[in-house]
Amino acid sequence: QLQRQLDRLRTALAAIPIPVVTVHNGRARFSDELQGPARVLSDFNVRIERKPGDDAVTLQLDFHVPGAAARTNAIKARVDTRTGDADVDLQLEQLDLAAYAALLPASLTTGPASAVSDTAVHLAYRAGPGTMAIDGRLTVAQVFLDVRRISLKRLQDLTVTGTGKVHLD
Numbered sequence: 309q310l311q312r313q314l315d316r317l318r319t320a321l322a323a324i325p326i327p328v329v330t331v332h333n334g335r336a337r338f339s340d341e342l343q344g345p346a347r348v349l350s351d352f353n354v355r356i357e358r359k360p361g362d363d364a365v366t367l368q369l370d371f372h373v374p375g376a377a378a379r380t381n382a383i384k385a386r387v388d389t390r391t392g393d394a395d396v397d398l399q400l401e402q403l404d405l406a407a408y409a410a411l412l413p414a415s416l417t418t419g420p421a422s423a424v425s426d427t428a429v430h431l432a433y434r435a436g437p438g439t440m441a442i443d444g445r446l447t448v449a450q451v452f453l454d455v456r457r458i459s460l461k462r463l464q465d466l467t468v469t470g471t472g473k474v475h476l477d
Contacts, residue, residue: 314392314435321358321365322389329356363390392435398444400427405451414454419465421450426469438477445471 331354352371358364370382381403385396405412405422412418429444446469453463 311435311438314394314433318387318389318392321387322363324356324358324365327358327360330354358389364388392433394431394433394435396431396433398427398429398431400424405448417452417454419450419452423449425449440476442474442476443472445469 331352334352334354336352352369355366355368357366365387367383367385367387369384370380372380380399381401382399383396385394387394403424405418405424406420409418424447426447427445429442429446432441433439447467449467451466451468453459453466455463
């Protein structure tokens with residue numbers, strides 16, 4: 309499934325008809341019927357670029373979290389549309405998880421204080437051999453875990469910090 313989704317992404321990126329798309333101080337309003345009222349993501353910058361004659365598409369996204377002064381979250385990615393190789397750098401100084409609860413596994417639930425912070429991760433995917441390497445650090449705070457193999461009771465208010473390298477083949 310992952311390979312199918314990556315192929316779809318590569319095809320979509322290869323079809324970008326213009327060399328540069330830039331958004332400065334963007335504002336997006338979105339709603340999710342599971343999360344209640346509409347949410348606003350504001351003060352973000354995006355740049356998607358594909359230089360003429362180059363098979364690579366680059367993405368740069370940075371955004372601030374309301375109420376968290378001077379904290380910047382950033383995603384940088386480079387995808388080779390010919391080979392499917394991708395590199396992604398993720399830096400999250402503070403990101404509340406409540407808005408993304410629907411994307412998380414059912415065993416991991418969030419509360420009002422759930423957040424990712426002090427996170428810097430590099431992901432490198434190589435399509436030819438089908439390998440993925442992940443290197444970095446991650447902190448997830450104030451989450452709840454329901455996994456019967458670990459505990460018969462719901463684990464509450466967990467804060468997990470990890471540093472490491474993972475290579476998937």
